[in-house]
């Protein structure tokens with residue numbers, strides 16, 4: 001019968017499609033796992049080496065550490081999030097809840113989308129021209145944090161905007177129909193509902209910021225003065241909290257020692273740093289998933 | 303200015319029927335209300351009057367403008383871009399579209415229950431207490447009392463009293479809808495608009511909601527309910543309005559209208575010849 005042979009063919013196609021798709025996913029997973037295992041594996045010796053994790057980087061001798069770089073990476077991340085989170089939250093709320101459909105809103109959304117795919121080296125060069133040279137801030141944490149903010153802002157705005165837009169319309173209607181203002185509805189009803197997606201997005205973007213090198217090479221600079229955690233003189237280059245000092249991060253460190261490093265243990269330092277970076281980013285991703293799922297569960301049941 | 307919910311209630315003979323004994327205290331009236339989406343007039347001039355303690359059902363085939371009409375009463379149409387409302391909606395003697403009327407104050411008195419149950423992502427307690435707290439009731443004991451009273455009024459107290467801190471989403475669909483009704487009743491509204499509140503519910507939950515509607519009416523709340531279920535309209539509503547293609551075709555006492563419809567189109571609709 002024609003119909004049964006057609007359905008047999010459909011079933012066969014379905015089988016083939018399932019097989020092909022499974023194979024593609026398997027290849028991708030294997031490749032990714034291989035990269036992670038290789039990077040973490042080749043730097044494994046350094047991962048638990050306290051003198052490497054906290055030590056001073058060396059210019060010419062072997063045995064250098066990445067203490068300042070590790071701190072700088074986290075410090076820049078925190079500053080960047082402090083700058084970009086409120087701004088992108090505001091922009092996303094405006095775009096998702098307040099802006100009327102129209103040419104201006106469409107243009108704004110398009111611009112944000114375009115900016116979120118801007119190559120980070122372009123952001124870095126802009127940061128150098130504007131913050132470092134024009135404003136005369138030099139290679140500094142401030143220049144780097146602002147460059148990273150520019151890099152992060154459009155991505156974060158989109159993530160939050162999409163999270164808000166994914167909240168069903170009827171939640172908005174319910175709030176408004178109870179005589180709540182748009183602001184009350186957004187802050188007390190929509191944001192909590194969107195929280196799992198927002199938190200996941202923020203942590204994932206934090207991973208990208210943490211591993212960013214190109215935007216920082218010419219803004220936060222490529223030198224890491226040794227930090228003295230007892231120094232609270234905000235104008236001193238060894239004060240960790242001084243935002244006007246240059247600050248090389250882990251990712252920039254990898255780039256630098258590989259392109260111009262002369263230390264004898266270059267390969268070991270480089271792969272050790274890469275392993276630390278990788279573990280941090282993996283941790284961000286895992287935390288993002290756990291926190292996102294926790295929040296989700298807290299919101300939908302019990 | 304007098305608070306909007308303390309305006310006059312006019313007592314006068316019902317429009318339509320000449321029965322002198324049928325005096326109704328009209329709390330809400332629409333005069334030639336029209337609604338336009340862009341250039342499409344989805345609702346042609348509609349005039350209806352609603353009384354306190356009365357349940358009115360809005361019936362008619364899909365797309366005839368029932369929800370559109372309902373949303374023009376609590377001004378939810380303002381939230382839809384490109385939507386324009388004409389004519390007058392008079393709540394306690396005041397045109398709600400007049401400048402100076404506080405939209406948020408108005409919506410406290412005219413509540414709304416939606417087709418899909420839409421509890422907040424909050425605990426059962428917070429679902430009810432949240433809006434009253436935003437509107438200024440902050441004392442814990444007052445809120446506790448309000449929550450219990452509202453949940454009782456929506457006939458769901460016994461089912462949830464031991465799990466008030468659990469999420470509203472952990473309830474069944476029918477319970478969620480009754481929670482949404484409780485949330486609306488917690489505002490002590492004069493008028494409750496319900497847009498097909500039982501369309502996602504099983505017969506038992508539907509029965510519970512209908513009981514709630516009747517008890518709301520006995521406490522003087524004016525309820526306007528959109529329904530596709532003619533038996534439901536017959537069971538719960540005192541009065542009925544039939545819409546067709548954006549036009550309000552016929553209105554009157556439900557029992558009389560269903561027994562002998564004066565408009566042929568209503569007759570056709572009731573006998574299932576279209577719609």
Ligand SMILES: Nc1ncnc2c1ncn2[C@@H]1O[C@H](COP(=O)(O)OP(=O)(O)OP(=O)(O)O)[C@@H](O)[C@H]1O
Nearest residue numbers: 339344362363364365366367368369370371382530
């Ligand atoms: N947001 C909107 N934008 C544009 N047109 C709309 C909108 N909402 C409703 N309409 C139009 O208005 C008309 C009436 O729609 P409405 O939703 O009021 O019908 P209804 O009687 O509630 O139907 P149903 O019984 O299916 O819910 C329809 O032609 C519909 O296409």
Ligand SMILES: [Mg+2]
Nearest residue numbers: 368369370497
């Ligand atoms: Mg409808």
